[in-house]
Amino acid sequence: MNMEKSHELSPAAEVLPTTWNIVRVWLTIGAIGFGGGYAVLDLIHSELVVKYKWISEQRFENMTALSEMGPGALTVNLLAGIAYRLGGVGAMIAATIALILPSFLLIVALAGVFLAWENNPVVKSAMEGLTAGVVGLLIAVVWDMVKRIPGHWCCFAVGLAALLLGLAFPLNPIWLVLLGGMAGAAKVLVVSLFARKSAKEGPNS
Amino acid sequence: MNIYCELALSFLKIGFFGFGGGFAMIPLMQSAAVHQTGWLTSSQFGAAIALGQVTPGPVAISATFIGYKVAGVAGALTATVAIFAPSLLCMYLLEKFYLKVRGKEITQAIMHGVLPVVAAIILTAAISLGRQSMHSLWQTAVIVAAAALAISRKVSFGLLVAGSMAVGVLMAFSGR
Numbered sequence: 001m002n003m004e005k006s007h008e009l010s011p012a013a014e015v016l017p018t019t020w021n022i023v024r025v026w027l028t029i030g031a032i033g034f035g036g037g038y039a040v041l042d043l044i045h046s047e048l049v050v051k052y053k054w055i056s057e058q059r060f061e062n063m064t065a066l067s068e069m070g071p072g073a074l075t076v077n078l079l080a081g082i083a084y085r086l087g088g089v090g091a092m093i094a095a096t097i098a099l100i101l102p103s104f105l106l107i108v109a110l111a112g113v114f115l116a117w118e119n120n121p122v123v124k125s126a127m128e129g130l131t132a133g134v135v136g137l138l139i140a141v142v143w144d145m146v147k148r149i150p151g152h153w154c155c156f157a158v159g160l161a162a163l164l165l166g167l168a169f170p171l172n173p174i175w176l177v178l179l180g181g182m183a184g185a186a187k188v189l190v191v192s193l194f195a196r197k198s199a200k201e202g203p204n205s
Numbered sequence: 206m207n208i209y210c211e212l213a214l215s216f217l218k219i220g221f222f223g224f225g226g227g228f229a230m231i232p233l234m235q236s237a238a239v240h241q242t243g244w245l246t247s248s249q250f251g252a253a254i255a256l257g258q259v260t261p262g263p264v265a266i267s268a269t270f271i272g273y274k275v276a277g278v279a280g281a282l283t284a285t286v287a288i289f290a291p292s293l294l295c296m297y298l299l300e301k302f303y304l305k306v307r308g309k310e311i312t313q314a315i316m317h318g319v320l321p322v323v324a325a326i327i328l329t330a331a332i333s334l335g336r337q338s339m340h341s342l343w344q345t346a347v348i349v350a351a352a353a354l355a356i357s358r359k360v361s362f363g364l365l366v367a368g369s370m371a372v373g374v375l376m377a378f379s380g381r
Binding site: 030031032033034039066067068069070071072073074075076077080081084085089092093096099100102103104106107108110111112114115118121122124125126127128129130131132133134135136137138139140141142143144145146148149150152154155156158159160162163166167170172173174176177178179180181182183184185187188192 | 218220221222223224225226227228229230231232233236237240241247248249251252254255256257258260261262263264265266267269270273274278281285288289291292293295296297299300303310311312314315316317318319320321322323324325326327328329330331332334335338339340341344345347348349350351352353354355356361362363365366368369370371372373374376377378
């Protein structure tokens with residue numbers, strides 16, 4: 001009873017959309033969401049929080065933080081999480097299909113054209129340009145990530161170790177990701193062990 | 206093993222371990238599709254990533270190109286479903302157990318360990334892609350220009366990729 005009342009009084013005033021409404025909006029975001037990542041994050045915010053008011057500012061922020069913990073693209077995770085909140089598992093699946101459909105169709109069409117013309121000298125040269133552009137982009141992405149990495153020497157050591165391992169051996173990078181996660185967890189365990197030890201010794205000394 | 210099963214398995218793995226954003230999946234895709242199986246040549250892989258950038262939608266959509274190259278439209282569908290399914294499953298679980306993982310020191314520590322590794326493997330992927338598909342000096346110039354423009358954030362990624370393609374076309378006609 002009490003809970004119901006507080007729910008009514010909550011200022012969020014979120015209007016739940018139907019699955020069809022969700023699919024329509026997700027389809028639009030999938031069709032115009034160029035650039036990926038944080039550029040699309042702005043688009044999602046302006047559509048879902050500002051325009052449709054389907055989720056509150058607070059919930060959007062929480063959901064973004066949550067999405068960063070999941071594997072895969074931030075925007076896909078965020079939109080899947082929001083769709084789940086709005087309409088359950090069915091809405092989440094339908095909405096994700098809608099989100100990906102425009103780029104899926106475009107890629108299949110372009111891939112067909114590209115693979116048919118692959119050996120044409122102009123297409124070949126265009127590809128060489130494309131690949132160079134992609135390498136440049138990847139370098140920029142790494143630059144951005146390095147700036148976001150917490151400035152602790154442990155993080156740089158882990159990154160450097162992964163880089164050297166990756167360059168020296170034909171390793172599947174999945175192993176490196178797992179090792180990185182374990183290194184992070186191990187650091188916390190060691191630190192908390194030391195903290196406990198010094199807390200025990202503290203009063204005696 | 207059936208080619209669709211192989212595709213599904215590879216991309217499910219990539220989907221599950223692609224922590225750290227869409228770009229984190231690029232080295233995993235490169236390892237699976239170029240280094241381990243030879244499904245794509247290095248320059249075809251470059252095209253797959255580039256197409257993922259010039260089209261709307263997430264980076265991981267490059268999986269669609271790889272699937273298409275390997276086994277046609279059905280392959281494209283298999284790879285696409287497989288790479289996105291783990292995201293949905295994990296978001297569902299995170300939603301359910303959010304209160305248990307939120308703010309936990311250990312969750313944050315794991316991400317702090319993963320992030321530098323992700324930066325390192327993306328750099329490794331860039332180096333390997335560059336080494337295997339660079340043939341001329343102008344490509345080096347494109348790399349430097351694209352990286353500088355992308356870092357300055359003055360030009361969107363899609364435009365940059367389109368621009369580097371235009372440079373390639375021009376170089377073809379200039380009869381280098």
